[in-house]
Amino acid sequence: MKRTVVIAGLGLIGGSLAKSMMKSEENYIIGYDVNQDSLEFARLNGIVHESTTSFKEALQNADIVILAAPISESIQLIGILNELPISKELIVSDVASVKTSIIKAASSLTNNKITFIGGHPMAGSHKRGISAAKAHLFENATYVLTPSVRSTEEKVETLKDVLKNTRSKFVVLSPDEHDEMTGVVSHFPHLIASSLVHQAKKWGDTHTYLPNLAAGGFRDITRIASSNPELWQDIFYHNREKMSVLLEEWIQEMIDLKVLVDNNKKNAMITYLQNAKNYRDGLPSKDKGVIPSFYDVYVDIKDQTGSIAAVAQLLAEHRISIKNIEILEMREGITGVLRLSFYSKKAQTESAILLRNNGFDTTIL
Numbered sequence: 001m002k003r004t005v006v007i008a009g010l011g012l013i014g015g016s017l018a019k020s021m022m023k024s025e026e027n028y029i030i031g032y033d034v035n036q037d038s039l040e041f042a043r044l045n046g047i048v049h050e051s052t053t054s055f056k057e058a059l060q061n062a063d064i065v066i067l068a069a070p071i072s073e074s075i076q077l078i079g080i081l082n083e084l085p086i087s088k089e090l091i092v093s094d095v096a097s098v099k100t101s102i103i104k105a106a107s108s109l110t111n112n113k114i115t116f117i118g119g120h121p122m123a124g125s126h127k128r129g130i131s132a133a134k135a136h137l138f139e140n141a142t143y144v145l146t147p148s149v150r151s152t153e154e155k156v157e158t159l160k161d162v163l164k165n166t167r168s169k170f171v172v173l174s175p176d177e178h179d180e181m182t183g184v185v186s187h188f189p190h191l192i193a194s195s196l197v198h199q200a201k202k203w204g205d206t207h208t209y210l211p212n213l214a215a216g217g218f219r220d221i222t223r224i225a226s227s228n229p230e231l232w233q234d235i236f237y238h239n240r241e242k243m244s245v246l247l248e249e250w251i252q253e254m255i256d257l258k259v260l261v262d263n264n265k266k267n268a269m270i271t272y273l274q275n276a277k278n279y280r281d282g283l284p285s286k287d288k289g290v291i292p293s294f295y296d297v298y299v300d301i302k303d304q305t306g307s308i309a310a311v312a313q314l315l316a317e318h319r320i321s322i323k324n325i326e327i328l329e330m331r332e333g334i335t336g337v338l339r340l341s342f343y344s345k346k347a348q349t350e351s352a353i354l355l356r357n358n359g360f361d362t363t364i365l
């Protein structure tokens with residue numbers, strides 16, 4: 001059965017969802033955004049079937065709406081939903097990184113035709129906008145659902161079915177549990193990454209050679225400091241209570257760590273580092289999911305003659321065998337994505353480093 005899905009906010013996340021949902025014949029995708037350029041990009045690149053700058057118009061025949069604008073904007077869209085004359089059953093979901101304020105706004109929906117099911121795909125990027133959207137962004141990622149009291153098991157299953165081509169792993173959590181845990185493993189690290197960059201910047205003012213010494217370690221730990229500041233201010237604002245608690249905990253942790261450094265507590269320091277390593281090394285990797293996954297590397301390639309050959313040649317020169325090669329997206333004039341599958345974790349890691357060192361933008365999911 002064909003269903004009409006409206007994606008409100010066609011940026012990195014909304015665009016990536018649209019691209020994955022377009023793979024199913026069942027979904028008719030309407031993109032709504034306040035930005036004309038994003039809509040035009042989506043239309044020209046076949047990311048949506050239709051597009052509009054009117055939320056009301058987009059909703060006319062909708063079965064499903066996914067709010068994918070920044071959190072405060074999505075909350076405003078929930079307010080607008082309350083004012084529109086919706087007479088058909090409508091499932092509304094979102095992708096916001098914080099869930100309590102969204103679910104609170106959704107609890108004010110008075111129209112009983114509307115069922116709200118909160119959502120948050122746990123994958124993303126420091127990039128923004130539809131040009132950075134990728135159909136495979138959520139593959140094997142955890143996708144949190146926070147159903148509202150009014151939603152039923154059946155509606156949750158319908159939403160999962162609409163989202164099935166994201167190939168993510170769904171989990172149901174309460175909004176508070178979600179905000180607490182993502183506060184620790186997603187939001188707080190962004191704050192720390194920015195603070196590390198500020199520290200380096202301060203030192204860089206008096207040590208002009210310092211940026212040249214910022215090698216892999218600094219770049220790895222601070223990649224997310226390059227994210228969209230407005231989006232992250234909004235996330236910190238909506239999760240401010242949890243952020244404040246985490247900051248206090250962190251400050252105490254740093255005070256304790258300073259004692260180990262100042263007093264050369266060798267064994268305590270080794271234990272501290274070892275415990276961190278054990279926990280970090282034991283984190284579930286995205287390829288351990290229910291979906292069979294090989295050792296894949298995604299490579300952004302330009303739509304230019306020879307760009308795929310250049311990738312293949314580079315790997316051949318270093319005697320790395322490719323198990324499978326697949327072009328995920330390649331449209332005229334824009335960057336495409338190549339999925340390379342390898343036989344081992346070692347080959348996967350080596351290829352990613354090799355390609356990165358040769359100027360390719362690579363991702364391991």
Ligand SMILES: NC(=O)c1ccc[n+]([C@@H]2O[C@H](COP(=O)([O-])OP(=O)(O)OC[C@H]3O[C@@H](n4cnc5c(N)ncnc54)[C@H](O)[C@@H]3O)[C@@H](O)[C@H]2O)c1
Pocket residue numbers: 008009010011012013014032033034035038068069070071073074095096097098120121122123124125126127128129130228231235
């Ligand atoms: N960036 C990530 O890594 C990530 C990951 C998971 C979830 N999220 C969540 O996804 C949401 C969107 O983030 P993004 O990274 O895609 O941002 P983005 O900046 O790439 O895209 C946001 C889009 O929303 C549009 N928009 C803004 N106000 C609007 C409105 N009132 N109506 C319709 N469209 C509007 C913008 O024009 C833009 O196209 C946020 O709520 C964020 O918390 C982000």
Ligand SMILES: O=C(O)C(=O)C[C@]1(C(=O)O)C=C[C@@H](O)C=C1
Pocket residue numbers: 096097121122123124125126127185186187224
């Ligand atoms: O990979 C990144 O750049 C991200 O920050 C993605 C990330 C995260 O892992 O913290 C950021 C925000 C989200 O709500 C979900 C995922």
